[in-house]
Amino acid sequence: xxxxxxxxxxxxxxxxxxxxxxxxxxxxxxxxxxxxxxxxxxxxxxxxxxxxxxxxxxxxxxxxxxxxxxxxxxxxxxxxxxxxxxxxxxxxxxxxxxxxxxxxxxxxxxxxxxxxxxxxxxxxxxxxxxxxxxxxxxxxxxxxxxxxxxxxxxxxxxxxxxxxxxxxxxxxxxxxxxxxxxxxxxxxxxxxxxxxxxxxxxxxxxxxxxxxx
Amino acid sequence: xxxxxxxxxxxxxxxxxxxxxxxxxxxxxxxxxxxxxxxxxxxxxxxxxxxxxxxxxxxxxxxxxxxxxxxxxxxxxxxxxxxxxxxxxxxxxxxxxxxxxxxxxxxxxxxxxxxxxxxxxxxxxxxxxxxxxxxxxxxxxxxxxxxxxxxxxxxxxxxxxxxxxxxxxxxxxxxxxxxxxxxxxxxxxxxxxxxxxxxxxxxxxxxxx
Numbered sequence: 001x002x003x004x005x006x007x008x009x010x011x012x013x014x015x016x017x018x019x020x021x022x023x024x025x026x027x028x029x030x031x032x033x034x035x036x037x038x039x040x041x042x043x044x045x046x047x048x049x050x051x052x053x054x055x056x057x058x059x060x061x062x063x064x065x066x067x068x069x070x071x072x073x074x075x076x077x078x079x080x081x082x083x084x085x086x087x088x089x090x091x092x093x094x095x096x097x098x099x100x101x102x103x104x105x106x107x108x109x110x111x112x113x114x115x116x117x118x119x120x121x122x123x124x125x126x127x128x129x130x131x132x133x134x135x136x137x138x139x140x141x142x143x144x145x146x147x148x149x150x151x152x153x154x155x156x157x158x159x160x161x162x163x164x165x166x167x168x169x170x171x172x173x174x175x176x177x178x179x180x181x182x183x184x185x186x187x188x189x190x191x192x193x194x195x196x197x198x199x200x201x202x203x204x205x206x207x208x209x210x211x212x213x
Numbered sequence: 214x215x216x217x218x219x220x221x222x223x224x225x226x227x228x229x230x231x232x233x234x235x236x237x238x239x240x241x242x243x244x245x246x247x248x249x250x251x252x253x254x255x256x257x258x259x260x261x262x263x264x265x266x267x268x269x270x271x272x273x274x275x276x277x278x279x280x281x282x283x284x285x286x287x288x289x290x291x292x293x294x295x296x297x298x299x300x301x302x303x304x305x306x307x308x309x310x311x312x313x314x315x316x317x318x319x320x321x322x323x324x325x326x327x328x329x330x331x332x333x334x335x336x337x338x339x340x341x342x343x344x345x346x347x348x349x350x351x352x353x354x355x356x357x358x359x360x361x362x363x364x365x366x367x368x369x370x371x372x373x374x375x376x377x378x379x380x381x382x383x384x385x386x387x388x389x390x391x392x393x394x395x396x397x398x399x400x401x402x403x404x405x406x407x408x409x410x411x412x413x414x415x416x417x418x419x420x421x422x
Binding site for chain 2: 047150151153154156160163164166167168169170175176177178187188191194195198199202206209210212213
């Protein structure tokens with residue numbers, strides 16, 4: 001158990017260090033999320049429901065995450081690292097969890113900018129929304145990094161990731177939007193937690209088959 | 214099997230008292246249930262592939278999902294026609310089942326994209342099997358999500374008392390569902406036989422070349 005945690009931490013740290021040196025994903029995500037919010041401001045006519053803005057926050061988060069996840073396995077692919085990782089004496093699912101944690105760190109950093117920007121441009125945020133974002137981040141990153149690993153095995157690569165991921169992300173959007181607009185946010189937060197749990201177990205159990213033959 | 218399908222066409226007109234449009238019920242609901250069966254069967258075969266490494270399970274899973282997508286498209290089509298006749302709209306977001314089918318339809322279309330963009334081999338079989346398993350998990354999760362979404366997208370839940378199923382109607386319904394399942398089973402066997410022949414032919418060609 002401790003070994004597994006150490007493996008995961010090492011793999012996540014490797015990604016964070018790569019990002020710290022190359023700085024190609026995070027600035028892109030930050031710029032993207034702020035530009036998207038500005039575009040949304042012009043996309044919804046003034047006087048339309050303030051609730052509509054909450055939905056836009058979720059669209060922005062989802063697509064920003066996709067942007068980051070599309071890059072997630074690119075260094076591995078370019079240098080053939082994945083084969084080495086698969087051969088390494090660690091549990092294969094540690095590769096997925098490490099990648100998921102690194103993606104989560106990027107997404108959270110992007111949101112540290114995005115959420116205040118959203119509050120500034122559109123409407124203030126309440127606790128339920130932030131809790132919803134936190135829970136949804138976990139689901140988005142865990143499922144997203146799993147699907148990203150699938151998509152790099154294909155010829156279409158980056159093209160395939162959104163196609164595979166968006167249908168899986170619909171329940172996340174439902175839970176997240178529900179938590180931010182509906183009364184009785186607890187039910188939606190519970191649903192998000194359930195989603196995270198179910199898909200985390202499924203990803204953990206089946207990741208081995210994605211990277212091996 | 215053909216006999217059971219013919220029977221449906223003879224039995225269905227028996228309960229015309231519900232109005233003509235009601236008859237689509239006997240096609241729409243069985244097709245939808247059959248599509249679930251297809252997806253479930255595909256997921257089960259995918260599971261067998263991953264767990265037992267049974268040769269051929271990958272192909273069986275693919276064929277089941279392929280048919281499931283066809284039945285799913287038919288469900289969307291018949292549901293849409295029914296909605297137009299009953300409520301005057303081609304599409305209603307308040308119809309849970311139809312929305313669920315739309316989500317599943319998108320999901321399984323992505324399955325095809327995945328399948329056709331990976332080269333044939335054990336890696337593709339694994340990827341597809343894993344994705345098919347995700348689909349089986351996604352069905353209840355999406356169902357729950359769509360139920361929840363009703364509460365904020367449509368504050369007033371549009372309740373509609375389903376057609377009361379009694380006597381001949383129940384019988385007709387069961388017969389038409391059995392017919393749909395039989396249709397699925399037949400198509401499944403035919404398609405599978407075709408695909409198997411295809412792969413054997415390819416192997417033979419490679420041997421000869």
